[in-house]
Amino acid sequence: MLTFYLLFGILYWGMFSRLRKLWEGRKNLGRNFIQKENPQVSILVPFRNEAQNLPAIFNGIFSLQYRPLQVLFIDDHSEDEGRKYLTALIDKPGCEDIEIEILKSKGIGKKMAVRTGVERAFGDIILTTDADCFLPNDWVENKLKGFSDPMVMMVAGPVISQKSKGFFSVFQQIEWSSIILITKVGFELQAPLMCSAANMAYRKKAFEEVGGYNGNLDQLSGDDEFLLKKISKRFGVGSVRFVTDNLVMTMPHATWRSLFSQRIRWSSKWRSHLSLIHMAASILPVLIQLIFISSVCLLWKGHIGMILFLILWTTKILAERKVLGKVLETYGIKFSIWSYVLTGIVHPFYVLVSAIGGIFGNFEWKGRKSSNMA
Structure with missing residues (x-):
């Protein structure tokens, strides 16, 4: 178990490093395009x-x-x-x-x-x-x-x-x-x-x-x-x-309820894409967050488990700050490390609730219920 979470932390850091390279990769095409006529x-x-x-x-x-x-x-x-x-x-x-x-x-x-x-x-x-x-x-x-x-x-x-x-x-x-x-x-x-x-x-x-x-x-x-x-x-x-x-x-x-309603509406589309790639992209984030939530069990594995728990979550927060912070800086937005700490703790549970809502597919949006659109 300890080895699994250690390897998972390493893979998570590596994944975010790869995402950062892709973000910094190919620039916008057509930047030098000169419009000859409107x-x-x-x-x-x-x-x-x-x-x-x-x-x-x-x-x-x-x-x-x-x-x-x-x-x-x-x-x-x-x-x-x-x-x-x-x-x-x-x-x-x-x-x-x-x-x-x-x-x-x-x-x-x-x-x-x-x-x-x-x-x-x-x-x-x-x-x-x-x-x-x-x-x-x-x-x-x-x-x-x-x-x-x-x-x-x-x-x-x-x-x-x-x-x-x-x-x-x-x-x-x-x-x-x-x-x-x-x-x-x-x-x-x-x-x-x-x-x-x-x-x-x-x-x-x-x-x-x-x-x-x-x-x-x-x-x-x-x-x-x-x-x-x-x-x-x-x-x-x-x-x-x-x-x-x-x-x-x-x-x-304005409220968490409104945010969850929108995200559940988004996640409810996963069945309709009929694409293995899209299905994998929908399931993988949920599995990743479940692993982070399940890592709480490390706290009952003695001092080594507690240390590994802290290392895992520190890796998570630093990786997200490094990469998501880079994305936000592109648009002139900066946050303190504590913003990423709080977001990193809340986000796994937020993803899990949204995923469960998406599976059952029941939500309301602008006065309409999903069941009425079937």
Whole structure:
């Protein structure tokens, strides 16, 4: 038993060292791309019960440097005053080179909302984001750099929660850094596993050629990952790209319950991918965290067991600080060692609860229950 945990600690350190090398590997492609003419761009913003967030995303879109733009807000059957507020914002004087419409989704769920937007979009390149996001001013230009190669059909980018007060905010940003890391590593290894629709772009013709979300419409989540897999399979892994320095920020969760609900929704997709690689990538993190939790048994193995327990958890925290800290520093975010200590202790239990929730697949999101989408 002692030998097992010792070897596991060594492997964990080695794994994170490898992840850091992959993070620091190939830089963004298309960085030196010079736009000869402005392609037509459509931005899709599906929303449901987002009245409090719509003014910020609306103003953020008007702050984008790229012109002209078509912006489509697609209402996924909201139950609040969001559509009313948005209509009032659109009626205000604005730029003539931004065409804004509010559409009613033709079906239930985010995928149907996006499909409604795609059908209306006139842009060759479609960008998607969420109503609770904050966009950099050069968001569109950086996305278009990824399409400098005509073979590229989709460009994904990083997302992270905004900073707020307290440990809960810190925990979310560190966890998001692990998501960003694994996302880029998947692309680097030419086996993309995930991406976020909050910061994503694709050619309209690619969406149409793969049939959009046909075959996945019964899933409440996964509008990003399912499309990524379809495009990658149809056009090859070289057709999808991850641009590291095009960061989109999202609102942090206000409560642990809300955070767990989202993560359970994400993890519930594991059955639907029908991919051994994706299944392994879903199961491995859970097994790793279970090993860390089970290491508590070392405390009953005398002084040697206690020392090994401390070494194992110290290795865990230092490895995570070294690598996840590097990811966060890319975006100008720094935390003390104690932030990584607390996150490193809480995270294994957080992953386990999310995984159990994902197995049973029962969750509620924006007033909808997963059982109602089956």
